[in-house]
Amino acid sequence: MTTTPSANWNYPTSVRFGAGRIKELGKCAALLGMKRPLLVTDPGLARLPMTANALELLRQAGLEPDIFSDIKPNPTASNVEAGVAAYRAGGHDGVIAFGGGSGLDAGKVIAFMAGQTRPMWDFEDIGDWWTRADPDGIAPILAVPTTAGTGSEVGRAGVITNEETHTKKVIFHPKMLPGIVICDPELTVGMPRYFTVGTGMDALAHCLEAYSSTFYHPMGDGIAVEGMRLVFENLKRVAETPEDLVARGHMMSAAAMGAVAFQKGLGAIHALSHPVGALYDTHHGMTNAVFMPYVLDFNRSAIATKIDRLAGYLGISGGFDGFLQAVLDLRTALDVPHTLDGLKVDGAKAAKIAEMAIVDPTAGGNPIELTLEGAAEIFDAALTGRL
Numbered sequence: 190m191t192t193t194p195s196a197n198w199n200y201p202t203s204v205r206f207g208a209g210r211i212k213e214l215g216k217c218a219a220l221l222g223m224k225r226p227l228l229v230t231d232p233g234l235a236r237l238p239m240t241a242n243a244l245e246l247l248r249q250a251g252l253e254p255d256i257f258s259d260i261k262p263n264p265t266a267s268n269v270e271a272g273v274a275a276y277r278a279g280g281h282d283g284v285i286a287f288g289g290g291s292g293l294d295a296g297k298v299i300a301f302m303a304g305q306t307r308p309m310w311d312f313e314d315i316g317d318w319w320t321r322a323d324p325d326g327i328a329p330i331l332a333v334p335t336t337a338g339t340g341s342e343v344g345r346a347g348v349i350t351n352e353e354t355h356t357k358k359v360i361f362h363p364k365m366l367p368g369i370v371i372c373d374p375e376l377t378v379g380m381p382r383y384f385t386v387g388t389g390m391d392a393l394a395h396c397l398e399a400y401s402s403t404f405y406h407p408m409g410d411g412i413a414v415e416g417m418r419l420v421f422e423n424l425k426r427v428a429e430t431p432e433d434l435v436a437r438g439h440m441m442s443a444a445a446m447g448a449v450a451f452q453k454g455l456g457a458i459h460a461l462s463h464p465v466g467a468l469y470d471t472h473h474g475m476t477n478a479v480f481m482p483y484v485l486d487f488n489r490s491a492i493a494t495k496i497d498r499l500a501g502y503l504g505i506s507g508g509f510d511g512f513l514q515a516v517l518d519l520r521t522a523l524d525v526p527h528t529l530d531g532l533k534v535d536g537a538k539a540a541k542i543a544e545m546a547i548v549d550p551t552a553g554g555n556p557i558e559l560t561l562e563g564a565a566e567i568f569d570a571a572l573t574g575r576l
Contacts, residue, residue, distance in 0.1 A: 194405040200449060202343045206372040206442070208434055214243055214285075214333065215250020217369045221329040223283035225253045227276050229296035230287040231260045234335060239376055243287060243333070255279050257299075263357070263466055263473070264295040265350045266309060272299035276328070283329040286367065289388065290339035290473065293332055294347035300328040301347070301365050314346055314361035314550055324364050332367035335376040337427075337440035338388025338474050340395060340448025342370045350467050357463040359550050372445065374437035382428055384472070386523045389424040389440055391474030393417060394458050394481055395447030400499065401492045402454030402554040409453035414502055416446035421503060421515070425522055454554025457484045457546070457567060464545035471532045478525045479532060482516050483570040484555075487563065491556035513576075528574045536572050543568060 205213055218226050226247060234240055235258035247254040257275045260268045276284070276299060284303075286296025302309055304326020311321055332342035341347070346361040377385075396416035399409055419439045426436035461484070462476040485496075489509060497508040505511045519525075526532060543564035546552060552559045570576065 196405050198406065198408060202366060202370055204370045204372055204445065208373060208375050210371050211243065211373040211376060212246065214246045214371060215252060217371060218247060218252055218283065218285060218331055219250060221283055221331055221368045223252060223329060225279065225281045226283045226285050227279060227281040228254055228256045228285040228287050229272060229299055230256065230258050230292040232258045234288045234292065240287065260291050260295045262291050263350050263470060264291050265352050267352060268295055269298050269302060269309060269349055273302050276303045283331065286330060286332045287335065289336035290341050293334060293339065293341035294349065297330055297365050298347035298349055298360050300330045301360065301362055303328045309360060310358065312360050312362060314359040319362045322362050327362065327364045330367040332370045334372060334441065336380060336384065336388040337377050337437065337444040338391035340392065340444045342367060343445045344448045355467045356545060357467050372441050374434050374441050377437050377441065378431055386428055386525065387472045387474035387478065389420060390478035390525065392440065392444040392447040393420040394477035395451045398456040398458055398554065399450035399453045401456060401488060401495065401556050403556050404454045404554065406453035409450045412446045413450035414499060416443045416450060418503055419443040421519065428523055455551035456555035457487065457552065457559050460546040460549040460552035460555065460559055461542065461564060461568060463549050464542045465534055468538055468542065469534050471534065475525065476532060478520060479529055480571050482513060482576060483567050485513055485516065486576055487567050488556050529572050539565065539568055
């Protein structure tokens, strides 16, 4: 690099972190000016005691909450539209995004669209499209993650599936960033092992791709590296001992750190995972986990030196090869499928997935330009298990 680097960085989120902090939900909602909050979550979570408890905490604080839970695991435009209709019909004045990635993303986009008049796709994360929005129409957002993976609670965007094109779109605006986040690891204890693993590997993918991106963001690099350490040291612990609140807390930190770090960029793991998830409705984090070693191998020539440094920090011997093996060993220990077949994904849509991957907004952060041929090569490797 021969010139002084230039970049824009943002780390403004207010986070209340720790076991039992959910008790502050009503106070936090009131601080954001909410009197009639709409709690947005997924159908499964809506039926659980933790959600009933959250609603009761809001009522105890003198608020009048309601709930909206018509959300798919990969939220769709129609889910957002129904949520906006519920928000307006109920006369709500803020959104509590409650849950994993689906509840958080949908909740944030519902809050964003509640006061907009243009179609949602006008605000896709392309160039300065976000400036088309009316910022005064964005409702206050309080985010409460119940998983440890997406990190959407500290993000300024939401991923929504366009049902007509079967593509995932990123809707972005700086004011979509939640005003307050409550990170309570107790809320993640009841998560099934499959989702604990999938969300945890999602956090690892965020950190790894952010670190590997060539964009200039040394603060992002530092956060990503420490996030990866937390995943390697704690994900197996929470999978084997679900009640371990210390490990749960570290994974919740790693999830938030991954999302903060990937302001720097993502890459081919996500660029391929997004179309696979849209076309096959696979779990996003688990799909990332399957693609991870194949993308690492594809990017080897561009990131070997950086991964050598990373391996040293993590105490992994063998540089790049040692790190790649550590990823493979972690996947094996957590029962992550080695190939896409384990996610019930076949090669029938391979060409379409490659075409979708290279235009995915995350593709631009890959350290090696993701061409149609490259995307097809990675997909085939993940389909056949070739490393």
